[in-house]
Amino acid sequence: MQGLGGVGPSLARPVLTQAPDLASLLAVIDDGIRGTGMPSTWMLPKKDRRAIAGFVRTLGVAAEAPVAGDPARGRELFAKAACALCHTVDGQGGVKGPDLSEVGNRRGAARMRRMLTEPGAEMSANADGYAEFLPVRLTTIDGRVVEGLRVNEDGFTIQLRDLENRIHSFRKSEVNEVAKGFVQSIMPVFGSMFSATELDDVIAYLTTLRGKK
């Protein structure tokens, strides 16, 4: 266990974004982080939560664990592969996919690799566990087909964003079928277009994306 990040970011860093000091780290461990996948651990005994905090603090003592790959080359590859058609970095880029400006704070290297090699295998989920950027093909009762990404849904309505970035809202009574593309991200499998070294370079670049100070 090196704290290099799974679904969440690497914890092997001197200063954690959400928990720069011990008090805020204890608060994050106790209460989770609202609006993210970080859960509360109130169920654990207090001494265990303290022990977790102590362990996490040791992870940051050493210099940040290096990620193999060259971030500068990764940046070039990111541009060459036209990732910005769908992704924004520091205000520039497309919006079909998630904003990557702070992806280095949110995701570890292993998860980034998985997203590049098997984009649909582990879709990102919101705090309630609903898949984000979920592809949906919806057929209305008059036979119209609308494809897009799910924006929101309840038992009575669904909202989609199509690939031209238009919002569509339907009452479910107007809809015949809603086909949901779990494990079917619309992102191409870049992992197979890059060499192993190039993949490392892109991941190294993404890891540096920590938002503008």
Add this chain to the structure above:
Amino acid sequence: MKWSIVLLLPGAIAVAAEVPFERIRDAANDPGSWLTYSGTYSGQRYSPLAQINAANVSGLRPVWMYQLQKAGVFESSPIVADGVMYIVEPPTTVTALDLRSGRRLWSWTAKLPKDVKAIGFPQTNRGVAILDDKVFVATLDAHLVALDAKTGVKRWDVTVADNTTGHAMTLAPLAIDGRIIVGISGAEAGVRGFVDAYAADTGKQLWRFWTVPGPGEPGSETWQGESWVTGGGSTWLTGSYDPELKLLYWGIGNPAPDWNGDLRQGDNLYTCSLVALDPETGKRRWHFQFTPHDTHDWDANQIPILVDAAISGRMRKLVVSPNRNAFYYVLDRVTGEFLAGKAFAKQTWAKGLDVQGRPMVLPDTEPSEKGTLVWPSLQGAVNWYSPSYSPLTGWVYAAVREMGAYYYKTDADYVPGTPFLGGGEQALKGDQAWGAVRALEATTGEIKWEFPLHSPPWAGTMTTAGGLVFGGCNEGNFFALNQRSGKLLWEFQTGGPIRANPISFLIDGRQCVAIAGTHALFVFGLEGVPLQREFTSLRQ
């Protein structure tokens, strides 16, 4: 005119009994009011009002809203009597609202300690009870307080239990003839549960029923060693009452520690049980245990529904309940005899129920170090929010949670006033979980229809004589279904998750429906039926 003379006239200060016991007992004849947590003592959450029906419910519109003065978890089920609605704003502020206008008449806020303990549940409150000229509230720091119904002035305040050891109260009290019945929260802190009765006029304690028997008492053989001392069995929701049989029905929660049962071998009576108590003495008449030796936190606190119905051609007095463990139960409420039971939601922990109603538990369903995936999740197939029953259909309407969870087991050390759990869970959620309103035939549990919900709900249902069932969901929709078909007839987006139970009542002869939303109470009525508002001015 000398005001003092008027005020000193004998009789002018006589206490008026606005809501006497007899009026609550006969609440079914007073459908314009909503006099108990569930509407009547039967726990049916059924309104005999029929102005709003399948033909016109599509015209339901907001009448007024009341916004919480402070953010919190709002789960209050209102009481309505004599032109006033009583709600509890979280954590413990009782507010009286003018029923016509939604304007505040008074508020009373409990002085809670800064470090008030609510271990294992949100700092919320589910409502008041009313009796005679007082309303009664159970506070988060485990006091029972009586307030003057007209002004909110405090009449008495008694300490039910010590909050520093994790005892807390969130339930609406139950008011019966001259006495106030309450239960306690805190099984996640290892309290020993009880049901208490207090004199309505003075607050004097009348009796206590311990839900975990002490040494030598019947049931004590179901506890290992000293485990009974911290055995849990909290009583955190309102019970039901049969005034003819003179029996209280109270649901009892999980044993402690929740997920590690190693040091409490045995059935752990009367946890995860329903008990029938004599309201005069607190003596147990009978009990029925739904989940013996529970290790999944499947409290049995759900509101007991009292129903009279024919079984095999014979009229029976029944108590029925969709339980958190995913089985629906039909019991004889005179004797506690098990009559029928059936799963009403996905469950993977029992092969079924035997002829006595005891679950036939499957192997490898216990919490473990690496996690054991079991349906339902620890929040259960149902939870605290209310089911309802309609005499029109003979069906029970349950908001069902279809959700599994990985259950974990760890060591548990009892430290007073801290979590005493022995494990935890990681629930499946988002696209892996869902919910439904299901109609269950009351005497069998047979599913008649289901109305799917996007996620496992936290809102209860209410039935009406207009043939409707009202419900709410996490996505904010408040909705009305056809009782018989389950067809959606109306819905309104309230803008935040609903974690509360609907009620119905009259404003100036006009039927209204109310529900607590995330940060506001909503009242709905039919468009086109004008309210007879009275505009009076004292300054001519």
